[in-house]
Amino acid sequence: MSFMPVMLWSDALVFLLLGAGGIGAWYVRRHEHLLLPWRRVARSATAMVSLLVLSLFLIVGLLDTLHYRAALTGKNGAETVYSPEVLSVLDKLVEPLRIHTEKTYSAPLALTLYAKESMTDAQGNILREYPRLQYGGTHLSGASQRVADVVKRALLGALAGLLAGGLLVWIVRRRVEQRAVLVAILVFAVLIGALASLAAAYHVLGTDKVGQDVLYLSLKSIRTGLIIGTVTTLVTLPLALFLGVAAGYFRGWVDDVIQYIYTVLSSIPSVLLIAAAVLMMQVTIDTHPEWFETTAARADLRLVFLCLILGMTSWTGLCRLLRGETLKLREMEYIQAAQSFGVSSLRILTRHIMPNVMHIILIALVMDFSALVLAEAVLSYVGVGVDPSMISFGTMINAARLEMGREPMVWWALAAAFGFMLVLVLAANLFADAVRDAFDPRLNRTGS
Amino acid sequence: MSGNTVSTYNTCPMIAYLIRRILYAVPTLVGVNLLTFALFFVVNTPDDMARMQLGIKRVTPEAIEKWKQQRGYDKPLFINSATGGAGKLTDTIFWQKSAGMFVFDFGYSDDGRSIAREIATRMGPSLAVALPTFLIGLVVYVSFALLMTLFRATALDMAGVALCVLLMSISGLFYIIGGQFLVSKLWHLVPISGYAGGGEGFKFVVLPIVIGVVGGIGSSSRWYRTIFIEEIGKDYVRTARAKGLSEPRVMFTHVLKNAMIPVLTGVVVVIPLLFMGSLLTESFFGIPGLGSYTIDAINAQDFSVVRAMVFLGSVLYIAGLILTDVSYTMVDPRVRLS
Numbered sequence: 001m002s003f004m005p006v007m008l009w010s011d012a013l014v015f016l017l018l019g020a021g022g023i024g025a026w027y028v029r030r031h032e033h034l035l036l037p038w039r040r041v042a043r044s045a046t047a048m049v050s051l052l053v054l055s056l057f058l059i060v061g062l063l064d065t066l067h068y069r070a071a072l073t074g075k076n077g078a079e080t081v082y083s084p085e086v087l088s089v090l091d092k093l094v095e096p097l098r099i100h101t102e103k104t105y106s107a108p109l110a111l112t113l114y115a116k117e118s119m120t121d122a123q124g125n126i127l128r129e130y131p132r133l134q135y136g137g138t139h140l141s142g143a144s145q146r147v148a149d150v151v152k153r154a155l156l157g158a159l160a161g162l163l164a165g166g167l168l169v170w171i172v173r174r175r176v177e178q179r180a181v182l183v184a185i186l187v188f189a190v191l192i193g194a195l196a197s198l199a200a201a202y203h204v205l206g207t208d209k210v211g212q213d214v215l216y217l218s219l220k221s222i223r224t225g226l227i228i229g230t231v232t233t234l235v236t237l238p239l240a241l242f243l244g245v246a247a248g249y250f251r252g253w254v255d256d257v258i259q260y261i262y263t264v265l266s267s268i269p270s271v272l273l274i275a276a277a278v279l280m281m282q283v284t285i286d287t288h289p290e291w292f293e294t295t296a297a298r299a300d301l302r303l304v305f306l307c308l309i310l311g312m313t314s315w316t317g318l319c320r321l322l323r324g325e326t327l328k329l330r331e332m333e334y335i336q337a338a339q340s341f342g343v344s345s346l347r348i349l350t351r352h353i354m355p356n357v358m359h360i361i362l363i364a365l366v367m368d369f370s371a372l373v374l375a376e377a378v379l380s381y382v383g384v385g386v387d388p389s390m391i392s393f394g395t396m397i398n399a400a401r402l403e404m405g406r407e408p409m410v411w412w413a414l415a416a417a418f419g420f421m422l423v424l425v426l427a428a429n430l431f432a433d434a435v436r437d438a439f440d441p442r443l444n445r446t447g448s
Numbered sequence: 449m450s451g452n453t454v455s456t457y458n459t460c461p462m463i464a465y466l467i468r469r470i471l472y473a474v475p476t477l478v479g480v481n482l483l484t485f486a487l488f489f490v491v492n493t494p495d496d497m498a499r500m501q502l503g504i505k506r507v508t509p510e511a512i513e514k515w516k517q518q519r520g521y522d523k524p525l526f527i528n529s530a531t532g533g534a535g536k537l538t539d540t541i542f543w544q545k546s547a548g549m550f551v552f553d554f555g556y557s558d559d560g561r562s563i564a565r566e567i568a569t570r571m572g573p574s575l576a577v578a579l580p581t582f583l584i585g586l587v588v589y590v591s592f593a594l595l596m597t598l599f600r601a602t603a604l605d606m607a608g609v610a611l612c613v614l615l616m617s618i619s620g621l622f623y624i625i626g627g628q629f630l631v632s633k634l635w636h637l638v639p640i641s642g643y644a645g646g647g648e649g650f651k652f653v654v655l656p657i658v659i660g661v662v663g664g665i666g667s668s669s670r671w672y673r674t675i676f677i678e679e680i681g682k683d684y685v686r687t688a689r690a691k692g693l694s695e696p697r698v699m700f701t702h703v704l705k706n707a708m709i710p711v712l713t714g715v716v717v718v719i720p721l722l723f724m725g726s727l728l729t730e731s732f733f734g735i736p737g738l739g740s741y742t743i744d745a746i747n748a749q750d751f752s753v754v755r756a757m758v759f760l761g762s763v764l765y766i767a768g769l770i771l772t773d774v775s776y777t778m779v780d781p782r783v784r785l786s
Contacts, residue, residue, distance in 0.1 A: 264479035269761035271727055275746045276487045276754060370617065377619050378728060383747055397621055404629055418622045426617035433613070 004082050006067040008300040013231045013307075014065050037359075040438035045180040047434030052184050053427035057222050064090040064223040067296075086296035090223075094216060097199060100135035102211035105403075108412050109150055109202045111137040136203045153201060154194045161193020162186065206412035209399065214413050217391050218420045224392035225424060228307060228376045229369040235311025236368070240318035241361065245353055247319075248326025249345070258323070266316040271382065277309040278384040299387035306379075306386060310372060318364045325357050359439040366432035370425040377421065393417045462777075466770065473766045474550075480762045481546045481755075488751050489541065554756040558748070563756045566741060573643055574725030574737030577653050581660035582722055585668065586715065588661055593672030598699055600677060609670065616666030623663040624732045631655055641734035656733045660726070672711065679707045709780050716775050717768035724761055 028034040041047050066089040069082040091098050105114035112130035119127050132138070140149055165186045176182060195215075198204045205214035247258035265273075285291075285302060292298040329335060330353070338348050373393075379385035380394025381401075388395060400413035498515040548555060554563035596608040632640040638651045679685070680703055688698045723738065730739035738757065745753035776783045 260475065260479065263476050264483060267476060267762040267765045268480055268483070268758055269721070269724065269765070272742065272754065272758050272761060276484060276758070279746065279749060280487055374619050377621055381621060382727060382731075382743060393619075397619075397625075401621075401625060404625065404633070409629075414625065418619060421619055422617055425619075426614065429613050429617050 002071045003068040004071070006069050006086050006296075008067055008086070008297060009304045010227050010231065010300050010307075011065050011067060013234060013304065014062075014227065017230055017234065037438040041434050043177065044434045044437075045178040046430050048176075048178055048181045049184045050427040050431040050434070052181060052188070053423060054431060056188065057226065057424055057427075060090060060219055061223040061226040063093065064088045064220060069294075084294050086294050090219065094199075094219065096135075097213045097216035097219075100203075100213065102133050102135065102203070102207045103131075104207070104209060104211055105410050106133055106136060106203060106207045106211075108204060108206040108214075109137075109146070109198070110206065111140060111143055111146060114410065133203070136207075137201060139201060150198065150202070153197045157194040157197025158190045159193070160197065161189040161191070164193065165189025205416045208396075208413050209403070214396075214416045217396055217413070218416045220391040221393045221396060221417065221420065222424070224303065224386060224390060225373045225376060225421070227303060228310065228386075229372040229428070231304070231307040232311045232314065232372055233365050233368070235308055236315040236318060237361065237365070239311070240315040240322060240364075241354070241357075243315075244319040244322025245326050245349055245357065248323040249330050249349060249353060251327075255323075258319075262316040262319050265313065268313075270313045271379075271384075273313050274309055274379060275382065275384045277312070278306065278379075281305045281309070295389055299390040302387040303390060310375070314368065314372075318361070321360055321364065322357050325360055326353055329353055329356055359441065363432075363436045363439055366428070366435045370428040370432065373421065373425055373428070377417075393421045462774070466774075469770045469773070473763075473770075476766060477550070477759070477762060478546075480759065481549065482542075484755050484758045485542055485546065488755065494541070549756070549759045554759075555752055557745070557753045558750045563753055566753075567738065567756070567760065570725075570736055570738045570741050571723055572645070572737075573735050574723060574730065574739060576649060577656045577660070577729060577733075577735055577737065578722040578725050580653070580657045581726075582718070584657065585661045585664050589665060589668040590672055590711075592665065592669040593676055594699060594704070596669070596673045597676040597680065597703075598695065600680075609673070612666045612670040612673075614666070615662075616670065618666075620663050620728060623659050624728060627655060627659040627662075628732065641732065643733075643735045652733070652735070656729045656735065660729060671714070672707075675707050675710045676703060679703050682706075709776070712775050712779060713772060716772040717765070719771065720764035720767040721761070723764060724757070 028038065067086050068088070069084070069086055072081045072083050103113060106112065107114060110133065112132055115130075116128045117131050119129050119131065121127055137146065137149075140146060165188070168189065169182045169185050172185075173182065195204060199215060203213050203215070205218065207213055208217065243258045243262070247255045281302065285298060289298075292301065335348060335352055338352055343351075376385055376392060377394040377397055380392060381398050385394045386392045396413055396417040400410065400417065403410035404414070494516050495512060498512040552564060554567070557563050557566070592608070596605045599605045599608075628640055631637050632655065638655050641652075643649060643652050676699075684706075685698060685703060688702050689695075693702075724742075725735070725737035725739035727739040727743055729735070730737045731743045734740070738760075741753065742757045744750075745757065
C-alpha cells in the first residue's frame, strides 16, 4: 500500500458526530411529528441557502478529516516507511496549492514578490527589482499581459462553473422548492469555477510570510473552525442534559449539588478558566513528547482538549435552562399521571421529559456553533487557543495582525481569514435563526 | 421569589437577605478556589513551576528548593502530616495561598510586586474604558431596539435585523483591527495605543469605547428587540392601545417600563465585572488595566496573579447576581426577597 490511513482523535470524534447525526436524521424521518418543524425550516429560503453554504464548508471540512500518511519511495525491498507528515484528502486534491510555496509575501494574483531584492542581470549589473514568483503566473512573460489573462481565466472558469452548476440545478430542480436555492447553487458554482481556474495559475489570495498560499490556509482553517463548533457539543450536551434534567426532576439535595457545581463554574470568568486549563494542558503535553508519533497528532490532541475545555465552561447556561424547563414540566398533569401509575423515574425522564426539552437543546446547540467559531479566533489571539502549528482562522489572524504596520500593507491574509469566517458564521447564524423560529413553541404560528 | 402578596417594603428583610446571600457565596468561592488550585497545582507541580521560572535547563535542585521556599511553595498541597492539630490543614500551600484571598490579601506576583496594589492602580484605566462603553452601549442598543420595534414588520425593521445578524457574525477582532487601521493609521485621528490619566486620556480611550459599542450592537440590539416584541404582545399593551394611546406613548411609557425587568437580568450582572476590563480591547490598545494584566500573567504563567484575578472575577460575578436580585425588588413590586 502506498499510504497508511491515519485516524486522529478529532477525526474519530467527527465520525462519531456524523454517525449520531445520521441516526438522529433517520429517527426523525420516521416520525411525522418530529419532521414537522424541519419542514418549516425547509420552507425558509434563507435557511436553505445558509444550509447550502454550510454544506460546502462541511464538504471541505470532511475532505480534510480523512487523513493518511504517504509511503516514502526509494527504499526498494526494505520495509515500507511512512512519511511523518499527516496529510488529508483535501491536501491531495489541492496539492498544487500546498506545495507551491513562494519565498515570502506576495499580493493576490501577483506575478512578483512583495519586497524588492538585489539581483544581477545578464550584464552583471546589480538591480533592485521585485523578483518574479516561482509559481504564480509563471506562464506570462510580463506584467502587461496579467489583467487580460486573469479576466480570460476567470471567465473560462466561471463558464465551466456555470455549466456544472446548471447541470446540477437541472437535476435537482423538482426537489427544491425555492428559486433562491437554485440561484445560489448557480452563483456558488460560478464563483468556485472562477476561483479554481485562477488558483491553477496564480495565488488567488496571495501568500503569507513563509510563502504559503492563503487560499490553502483558509481552506484548512475550515476544519478547525467546524471541529471547535461541533465537537464541543459532545461535551456540553451530555453534561447539560443529564445534570439539568436531574436537578429539575429530583430537586432536593441533587438539585443543590448540581446548582453548586454550575454556580462555581459559571462564576469563574470563562476566558480565565479556559486559559488556566489550556496552560495546564500545554505543560502536560510538553512534558510528555513520547505520547505523540507526529506533530499533527500533538496539535490534534490539543484541539480535542480545547474542545473539551470549551465544553466544560459552556454547559452551565444550557443546564440552567433545562433545569428550569424540567421544574415546569414535572408539575404537568401527564407527568403526575405517570408518577401515580408507578412508572419509574428513569422511564419518566427518558420518555416524557427529555423529548419535551429537545427543542431547547437543539436551539442552544445551533446558536452556540457560531459563538464557538468566533471564540476560537479570540482564544488563539490570547495564546490559549489551538496549537500554533495548526492552521486556523485564529492563527492566521494572529500571524497577519503584526503585518498591519508594513508599508504597503499586507492585508490579504487578514481579509481572507475574516472573510471566510464571516461567511461561515453568517450562514450558521441565519440557519440557527430559522431553526429557532421553527422549533420555539412560544412563537405563535398561525396558518402552519 | 415571586409571591401574590405585595411586599411591605422595609430595610430589615433587605439586610437579612444580603447577609444570607453573602454567606451563601462563601462555599461557592471556596469551590472556585479549590478548582483553580487543582488546575494549577495537581497538574503542574511547584517543581515544574520553579523550573519554568528559572529556565528549564541547568537548574540545580537547590535553586528549585530556594525558589519554592521564597514563595512558600515548599509545603505539602492539602494535608501536612508533619505537624499536629490545626497545622495539619493550615500549614499547607492550599491554605496559605487561599485563606488570604477572602480578606483580599492576594500576596505577591512572581516578580515581587503586591498584587493588591497592582489591582488598585489598574482598576482606574479598566473602568475608564469599560464604564463609558457600557453606558453608551446600553443607550445605543436600547434606542436602536426601540426604533426597530416601533417600525416592526416594516422594511426598516427587516433591514435593522439583517444588519444586526451581519454585525454579530463579524469577529470581534475585526472591529478592533479594522478600527485601529482606519481611524488611527489612515486618518490619524487618535493614537493607535497607549494611555494617560486625566483629561489627556480622552484621546486614548475614545476609540476603544467606540469599537466596544459598535462591536456589541448586533447581538445586544437584537436581544432587546426580542424582549420588546414579546412585551408588545401582552394584554396590557392591547388595553393601552384600546384606550386610544398613540403608539410612541405605548412604547415609551408602558412597554419600556415593563421590559426593564427582563433587560435587568442581562445588564445588572455585568456591572461589577466592568472593573475587570476587557482582555482583548486592553491588550490591543495598550491600556494598563486589569484585562491586560491578566493576559500578561497568562503569558508569563504567573500563577498567583491568574488565581487572584479568577477569585476577583468570581467575587464580582456573585456580587452582580446579588445586585440583580436586589434590583428586581426595586423595579418589580411583585418580587419579594425570600
